[in-house]
Amino acid sequence: MTAPVLGDVLGPRGRRQARIATVVSVAVIAGMVLVAYRRLENRGQLRGELWDPFTQWPVWRFLLLGLVNTLKVAALAMALAVVVGGLLALARLARSWPVRFLATVYVEFFRGLPVFLLILFCGFSLPATGLKITVFGAIVLALTLYNGAVLAEVFRAGIRSLDRGQSEAAFAIGLGYWRAMLLVVVPQALRRMVPAIVSQLVTLLKDSTLGIAIGYEELLRRSQISIEFFDNPLATFLVVAAMYIVVNYSLSRLARRLEIRQRRRFQAGAIQVAGLDDLAVVSAQAEAVLPAAETTQPLASGAPTAR
Amino acid sequence: MNVVLDNLDQFLNGMQQTVVLTVLSFAIAFLIGVVVAGFRVSPVPPLRALGTVYVTLIRNTPLAVLLLLFYVGFPKIGILLSPFSSGIIMLSAYTGTFVAETVRAGVNSVAVGQAEAARALGMSFPQVLTVVILPQALRTVVQPLGSIFSALLRNSAVVTIIGVSNLTKIVQSVQADTATNVPAYVGGALAYLLLTIPTGQAIGVIERRVAIRR
Numbered sequence: 001m002t003a004p005v006l007g008d009v010l011g012p013r014g015r016r017q018a019r020i021a022t023v024v025s026v027a028v029i030a031g032m033v034l035v036a037y038r039r040l041e042n043r044g045q046l047r048g049e050l051w052d053p054f055t056q057w058p059v060w061r062f063l064l065l066g067l068v069n070t071l072k073v074a075a076l077a078m079a080l081a082v083v084v085g086g087l088l089a090l091a092r093l094a095r096s097w098p099v100r101f102l103a104t105v106y107v108e109f110f111r112g113l114p115v116f117l118l119i120l121f122c123g124f125s126l127p128a129t130g131l132k133i134t135v136f137g138a139i140v141l142a143l144t145l146y147n148g149a150v151l152a153e154v155f156r157a158g159i160r161s162l163d164r165g166q167s168e169a170a171f172a173i174g175l176g177y178w179r180a181m182l183l184v185v186v187p188q189a190l191r192r193m194v195p196a197i198v199s200q201l202v203t204l205l206k207d208s209t210l211g212i213a214i215g216y217e218e219l220l221r222r223s224q225i226s227i228e229f230f231d232n233p234l235a236t237f238l239v240v241a242a243m244y245i246v247v248n249y250s251l252s253r254l255a256r257r258l259e260i261r262q263r264r265r266f267q268a269g270a271i272q273v274a275g276l277d278d279l280a281v282v283s284a285q286a287e288a289v290l291p292a293a294e295t296t297q298p299l300a301s302g303a304p305t306a307r
Numbered sequence: 308m309n310v311v312l313d314n315l316d317q318f319l320n321g322m323q324q325t326v327v328l329t330v331l332s333f334a335i336a337f338l339i340g341v342v343v344a345g346f347r348v349s350p351v352p353p354l355r356a357l358g359t360v361y362v363t364l365i366r367n368t369p370l371a372v373l374l375l376l377f378y379v380g381f382p383k384i385g386i387l388l389s390p391f392s393s394g395i396i397m398l399s400a401y402t403g404t405f406v407a408e409t410v411r412a413g414v415n416s417v418a419v420g421q422a423e424a425a426r427a428l429g430m431s432f433p434q435v436l437t438v439v440i441l442p443q444a445l446r447t448v449v450q451p452l453g454s455i456f457s458a459l460l461r462n463s464a465v466v467t468i469i470g471v472s473n474l475t476k477i478v479q480s481v482q483a484d485t486a487t488n489v490p491a492y493v494g495g496a497l498a499y500l501l502l503t504i505p506t507g508q509a510i511g512v513i514e515r516r517v518a519i520r521r
């Protein structure tokens with residue numbers, strides 16, 4: 001085991017200590033797994049009838065259709081949020097100050113609120129005021145309002161990161177402000193923002209579970225229904241967690257790969273984004289703090305990041 | 308806005324509860340995050356694997372699922388805690404993954420020579436990490452940690468689904484009690500902004516005082 005640790009290969013003493021720590025930690029982890037297993041067994045949580053539902057297609061079908069509902073919400077809300085965020089970003093960079101001011105107020109307002117509060121508002125409060133909105137519409141609206149504000153910041157950073165020569169050249173060949181933006185600046189900025197958008201999608205997808213509070217039948221709500229039927233909360237929530245992990249992990253990996261590709265293409269590339277919830281962006285941000293991150297060795301050599 | 312003024316004490320109460328949830332969870336999440344980040348950069352393969360598995364599994368699970376799993380699922384194996392404790396534990400576990408990733412990125416950003424110099428002085432790995440690397444790493448990630456704190460402040464609203472009292476739950480109950488719709492939510496939104504905007508300012512101040520820009 002000669003993995004570099006903090007940029008260095010261990011010497012004989014370090015290797016010995018690492019070996020001892022390895023043996024001890026394996027023993028502790030094995031012990032914990034054993035205790036967890038015994039616990040599950042003693043409490044009868046490994047009984048067949050609790051897990052049998054997951055061998056039946058109708059149950060899977062029911063849950064997978066819930067996942068489809070989740071994905072529907074996420075896809076639509078994301079598409080709308082990209083549009084809203086793009087418009088807000090342009091508004092925040094606009095020349096007239098009232099436009100800038102209004103856009104700033106919108107962004108600061110919605111970024112500072114819990115998505116959950118927005119979902120409750122759209123799901124309970126809006127319909128009660130007489131507005132005709134379905135639960136699906138309510139969740140999409142709430143997620144769009146919030147993520148539009150978050151993406152506006154991502155977009156603004158993307159537009160800002162573009163070399164000024166691009167817009168100057170566009171003006172020089174006689175394009176007006178809006179045409180320069182739409183034809184030259186936005187298309188390039190958009191490409192740079194794809195990784196950030198994908199990782200925000202993970203956050204949005206997780207937030208869509210909050211639809212449970214207003215009764216939208218997404219995956220989590222359907223898992224609750226299934227639990228009422230089979231009375232197996234532990235098994236069902238574990239299975240549902242696994243389903244979310246598969247989807248979100250795939251998306252995170254995709255975001256990461258896109259980001260690496262972009263870094264190669266634009267050298268400094270990665271956009272720094274302030275105030276995002278999602279880790280992929282936060283860590284990208286912290287890594288971007290150090291331009292030399294690419295040349296240093298990956299610390300945990302176990303992580304198969306293709307730098 | 309009478310609804311808000313009449314129930315001002317409730318709103319203030321809710322703000323206080325949200326702050327308590329956030330501060331407690333963040334303190335625990337910070338500890339979890341630093342330890343897990345230490346695991347992930349350690350020379351001990353099983354600990355690295357443990358750290359990676361923890362971060363990958365918890366981060367990709369929605370907070371609502373974690374809360375329900377703990378509060379509804381875990382009693383089946385004899386782990387039955389109050390809604391408040393369950394909420395704190397899962398908020399911390401969830402936020403801890405974000406802290407871990409951020410701290411790890413901070414550790415990566417410390418120049419390699421620092422660790423090499425510390426090793427040359429004969430320090431062991433835990434010493435290198437805690438005495439030399441982490442103090443520098445943490446100062447480079449003040450701003451992302453601040454974003455995580457602010458996200459936690461807003462995420463803490465989700466504990467409503469397992470019945471823990473907090474600002475969002477109080478907004479809901481005020482709305483139900485008064486049978487008025489929009490004002491309760493507007494009041495709640497303003498209360499949240501009263502918490503999140505000063506938090507952002509405070510983070511900026513801390514950052515200017517301690518952060519290292521690389």
